[in-house]
Amino acid sequence: MTTATFNIWRGDAAGGEFKEYKTELSEGMVVLDAVHQVQAEQAQDLAIRWNCKAGKCGSCSAEVNGMPKLMCMTRMSDLPTDAPITIQPLKAFPPIKDLVTDVSWNYEVKKKIAPFKPRKPDFEDGSWKMHQSDVDRIQEFRKCIECYLCQDVCHVLRDHHMHEEFIGPRFLVYSAALEMHPLDTEDRKEDLREAQGVGLCNITKCCTKVCPEGITITDNAIIPLKERVVDDAYDPLTRLVQLVTKKKS
Amino acid sequence: MELAGIDITKEPMEVGPTTHYVMGGIRVDPESQMSTVPGLFAAGEAGAGLHGANRLGGNSLSDLLVFGKRAGEYAASFVNEKGLGDIDPEEIHKAEQEALDPLKRQYQSTTLNPYKLQFELQDLLQDKVGIIRQKDTLEEAHKEIDELAKKAELVAVSGDRQFNPGWHTALDLKHLLTVAKACACSALARKESRGAHSRVDFPDKETGHWAKHTIGLRKGEDGKMEIVETPILEIPEKLQKIIEEQG
Known part of the structure; x- marks a missing residue:
């Protein structure tokens, strides 16, 4: 039986500190199991948010040894036990208590993204015809479980706190799914460029690295959005044409 | 099989039954979802026991959608009609x-x-x-x-x-x-x-x-x-x- 030492952040909005806990590990344990065990044995009031224990609800996000992770999907056997394992709340969002953070900013951001606006049905029975390749393109974006690990790791939010200017990788993925939808008629490019700050992403790909669903966030969602925005706003030929047509009117 | 660390194409997998659903619940009126306690509503796994002696996979989702809607609507009209009451x-x-x-x-x-x-x-x-x-x-x-x-x-x-x-x-x-x-x-x-x-x-x-x-x-x-x-x-x-x- 191995004993592991955990340094778990305890505190609330007013501040806090790491506290040390030791607990026995058993076979097949994940970090969430170990934290639950610490809670049951030594720290009943240790606040953690969790639900499905299967990597599908996106509730148990935390930083394990400095890496944003789902605690339920991080095996203890993959972590070194010769040194204390640190567990702390997501840094990009304000702490509520212990490992629980206030992620409500994300919900507000989502409300500001223009919703799906499908074109009129192609057929009288109300159905549409789509190419399979167009359908396939956006499927991976739908795998998002909104764990916000990508938001947490993104330095624009995490270090520069630009929550007012930038919607973060999660909502660029969400926008990409809508923008690339074969039936959608809404144009989100100006919002993306102005209010939502797509240009602030400098494609360090940290979001892609931490995504538990393996969504290729940067390459498949953010870069294509950047290209569309640039084509729309900065294409020299279009600008020239716009300039000429404007003068005429 | 990611967390179990086994490849089931190469080695056997152990499977065991476990408790995961209560097939019974608070007795409610099927239309309003109200229990025998006036103003107490229950739906989904908490309510009634729609599935008899064996719930089939996937059926609780449709149960809670249908009866959750009813419970919500009747609870809203109940409170509009009766007010908050004296406690x-x-x-x-x-x-x-x-x-x-x-x-x-x-x-x-x-x-x-x-x-x-x-x-x-x-x-x-x-x-x-x-x-x-x-x-x-x-x-x-x-x-x-x-x-x-x-x-x-x-x-x-x-x-x-x-x-x-x-x-x-x-x-x-x-x-x-x-x-x-x-x-x-x-x-x-x-x-x-x-x-x-x-x-x-x-x-x-x-x-x-x-x-x-x-x-x-x-x-x-x-x-x-x-x-x-x-x-x-x-x-x-x-x-x-x-x-x-x-x-």
Whole structure:
């Protein structure tokens, strides 16, 4: 039986500190199991948010040894036990208590993204015809479980706190799914460029690295959005044409 | 298979049954989802027991969508019609004090830990009120649940009211014990095997006395749980028609 030492952040909005806990590990344990065990044995009031224990609800996000992770999907056997394992709340969002953070900013951001606006049905029975390749393109974006690990790791939010200017990788993925939808008629490019700050992403790909669903966030969602925005706003030929047509009117 | 660390194309996989759904619940009116307590509504896993003796995978989602909608709508019209009603402030105060008791006792190594009792209850139900049941172990379970219930009155937790899972566990415990007792009561009373209820001492489905739709449980005059047998109701004509149409 191995004993592991955990340094778990305890505190609330007013501040806090790491506290040390030791607990026995058993076979097949994940970090969430170990934290639950610490809670049951030594720290009943240790606040953690969790639900499905299967990597599908996106509730148990935390930083394990400095890496944003789902605690339920991080095996203890993959972590070194010769040194204390640190567990702390997501840094990009304000702490509520212990490992629980206030992620409500994300919900507000989502409300500001223009919703799906499908074109009129192609057929009288109300159905549409789509190419399979167009359908396939956006499927991976739908795998998002909104764990916000990508938001947490993104330095624009995490270090520069630009929550007012930038919607973060999660909502660029969400926008990409809508923008690339074969039936959608809404144009989100100006919002993306102005209010939502797509240009602030400098494609360090940290979001892609931490995504538990393996969504290729940067390459498949953010870069294509950047290209569309640039084509729309900065294409020299279009600008020239716009300039000429404007003068005429 | 990511977390189990096995490749099932190369090695065998161990599979075991486990408890994951309660196929019974608070008795409600099917239209309004209101219980026999006016103003108390229940839907989904908490309500009624729509699925009989065996819920099929995926069916609880449609259950909670349909009956959750009904419960919400009827609850809204109930409150619009009746208003908030008068609640005795004494009763509120009493409930508040009861809820705060585990916190007042503040956990020490000599006091009772709610998590420990919850784990004991889980093990007890898995062993004796679990997949395969029989008379003697169900009777033992009854006694042990009663003993745990006595202990549960004395649990203590550390910390304060803010986001305190230990305190929530202490509050849940009382209700977990009520549900545990109800399960054990019904399981002991039903002398047959049906759906997910398997008795080694009564291995077959019985079509006579136990062809009952529900076993109702309520608090008797002596404060103990009391069983009320309810016959199967006739299927309403409009539903029978739908069943026949669907073939």
